[in-house]
Amino acid sequence: MERSLIVGRARNTNKWSRRIKVFAAALLTAGCLQLPAYAAESDGQTIRVAMFANLGSTYKSTTSLITLESTGKWSIGSDSGANLSIPAGQIRFSADGYRVKVLETTDFQTASAAAKRLQATADTPLLFTTTVNGKETYQLYTGNYATAAQAGQAVARVQNTAAAQLGGQKPVVTGSKRLTTGTYSSLEEAQAAQATLLSAGITAYPVLQLGANASGYAVWVGEASTDAELAALKTTVDAQAPGLSLSTVNDGQPGLIIRTDAGLSLDALKTAAHYTMAGTNAKALVQGDGSGIKVAERSQRTYRGDMEVSIVNGDLALVNVVPLEQYLYSVVGAEVYSSWPAEALKAQAVAARSYALQQGDRFKIANVVDTTLSQAYNGMGSENDKVNSAVDATAGEVVKSGGKIVEAVFSSNAGGQTAHPSEVWNGAEGVFNTVDSSGDVAAQAGLHTWYHVLLSSGVSGYIREDNVKELSSQTNAGLSKVTVTAQNTNVRPIPMIQSNVNPVAKMNPGNEAVVLAKVPESNTYSWVRGPFTSAQLVKTLQGKTTSSVPSAISTLEVTKRGPSGRALEVSANGQAMTVKYADTYRSALGGLPSTLFDIAGTGSYTVLGADGVQASKTGANGAAVLSASGTGTSSGNALVVMSGDGTARAVTQGQTFMFIGQGNGHGLGLSQWGAKGMADEGYDYQAILKHYYQNATIVKE
Template identity: 30%
Template sequence: MPMATLRSALFASLAAIAVLPTFSPPASAQAAPTIRVGIAIARPQIRVGSSTPAIIRNEQGQQIGQLPTQQGSYAQPSANGQVQLGSFRARQIWLEPTNDGLVWIGDRWYRGRLQLILDQGAVTAINHVGLESYLYSVVGSEVYASWPTEALKAQAVAARSFVLYRRDRNRDPRFDVGNSTTWQVYKGIASEAPTTIAAVNATAGQVLTYNNRVIEAVFHASSGGHTENVEDVWSKPLPYLRGVQDYDQNAPVFNWSQSFSVQELSAKLTGVGRILQIEPLQTTPFGRIRDLRITGDRGSRVVKGDEVRRALNLRSSLFTVSSEASSNWFDFLRPNPAPQPPSQFTIIGRGYGHGLGLSQWGAYGLASQGVDYRRILSHFYQNTNLSPLGGVIAQNSSGGDLISAQD
């Protein structure tokens, strides 16, 4: 992108920022931990900028320059094994906006400051942002800002607990979490709203605990009527991730269906030739498919429900499969026509996500009935307490299997 075009894009974004209301986090939020979020990973170059004059530092914390307001620049690897930002080079580059300014990374504005590092011969951009400021965006990225306040508060506490659990068991030296559904969605200030900021501030520093330790507060969009016990979906039993009734009937993904031609299905679920039959072998107590058998004209194999979900890009593993045979008008002329192989498969399912922990549409349903966020959280996270972050026992890095927030 030409530099003039980059400057125009930054200027237009700054104009939009100018009309946003200003919010100051409460004192407890200002003292909150910092979260390292991987925004752009191993890119050949990354556009960066600042909404205010920004100090440029090297890996030793020494100031090596300044980036003027509205002057975007490209970060890229240099020939000598350093990161280059404009005319500045260092093993690491930090961009620190003055006066609580924002950083531009790729195509979005973010609170906090920016770290640029070399990564596999490319550049990775990491946003260092205060926990509560991070949540302003996460809540608005994960659910609708127009939802009832108590649903937004429940999402804020769940997201706060989840990111702290992941940070304390992090195995990646570069950053604590990414910005996608593998962790939890984080879109910068574009997804903030007065309602999401108010929900985060109202619950500042509150986390879900079991035995005085922060829990792995996973969540999903919609369970399709009932959440799951964690051991029936992924890992060992946990006393707080238990299956409970959901209240997500208003979710647009409560019911769904997808159809595939036999050619499409056979190309996505390979190894058996032309698919003739798909049959469930084992389900969870609440109906999610754990194992199923795929039979084709070249054999059969048993696969996991989640494997099929990923291969077909299904919303959940809570589904049934039906098939429709091909036919033509000659079949009606035969007294005993031979059975025809299927030409199409239809998958009918419910819900969106893994079905563990908080159901976001379930929280919406409960909040719409006047249930407060404390009761919403205690329903979806059984046997837990709502605790102040300052009184929680520090976690260690030797946790169990890590699972994604939503998938």
């Protein structure tokens, strides 16, 4: 639910273009070339959402294949004005580059078996089909590979993996050096020329030319990886298909190589159009019929708007070009619960709209990304009538301050008090300041209570209340005892179920444990994390602090706090572990939900002497429960320390660290749970927004 703040970057307040060119709505006949493709500008604001892109340190999410699906007719177009209409169904995109051609066969089962064997390796298979002299022929490749050398290294691996299916064929490296036979006015003409070349044993593909200075279709010949191979190819083509006028495809010339993919199902032949993006800055726009476009590699989600496929820094990039208000239908539905009050949904809609519009061209090819690095965006699946109504009711409204749209960041739960900018990005107060967010506590309503227990073995952990039976007996110090109601009941390290974390112990009915405390299940308002060992913390701190990290940590404490109580400085062994921005402590300390936390060393405790002097004690070599009155009683092989108010905790043999905190996220700006709490109390969305964004107004743009 949280917007990940990238701090220290320049804030771009320049307005980004709110209109983009779109393709003509009418679907065209298959293979027909139409000019111009860009018929009109969209009437409303649009936003560009990156799903896959290699933008270096700014954003990197890559995929070797993009699979799109539409239930209606759709089209692919380019900057040159070319537009290719395609039928309903699936289409696939890949990037051109170095590959290994594994084999070519007319037997689908042979090709399928080889592809299946390669699926279990790092050499990703691609299976194509084409018709040669009336016979269906299957071509199996692996890749892409970043360099010819890497492809060359893959040849031996591939040959060994698929040895049983090769039938004497030798895998070879292929590349993107090609010849062209010229330009054709229709796809049919290009396909006829391709068929002639294929019948002569020459590899050829029809291509939709994408460059602004090129139009129409072409036939590209070969897939050489070196200039020498390309020269040899030309000699071969001249001999086997005399009369063709051949020229070299310029390096970087953008085109869409049109092939047929036979790899959608390796158990039965199932084909789809496959488009390989070739050349520098290749770009194509896929426009649907309005029913939505499904993206298989994004968890089969379906999205409104159009999809732009391109090559950026050598990798496939996918950008969803969608009307802003429709984008917000998904964002608000993904960020908060649709069951929340309408005023809370409206507040989220205005904040999300403001954030999106303020981003400018932050991601170069896009304004935002579809993850919480920007805002959660899950396509049409997260839409809801109630959410859509909240977006529509606030259409065009944004948060502004000083005449500029506010980068209206928000987080899931502020833990009762929002953060001060100094606690997040070292900034001064203004629009963002520390304000009460008491509604955040609602996040733990209805959750289970957990028992913090100490076993006779000295192990301590947590058991959920519905697995516990309280006993009538108590320890001499007055602590309750419990047993469990089922065999092999898990005792967990923190009060929540973590499927990827092993329990610290198991209990059976009849086994007894001492109750140290009752706590709420960890949630976005109140949470526990750990225990972390010294080695784990040393590892997570390295590279994230501006100071040296000790080789071992015996003590860890918050030594400086900000206005809301969030950690500004954490010290290990008395040495400050300084970070560039205070919010970095969340990741530096093992992925904590917030920086509003306390630290408890499980192997140490502090005693206040009669003289008022505090003394730190370490270890658990005793076997006594120490009460405020000094009464002692046996409790296995762990030391339990009780405070004056009767709360207790176990001191372990070795030192580990538990983090007990509140809130989820950076805590700056709108708290989503806090907004719900205010809405429950009768506040409208404008009052909610003005509470969390100080000195701001709500304006309809």
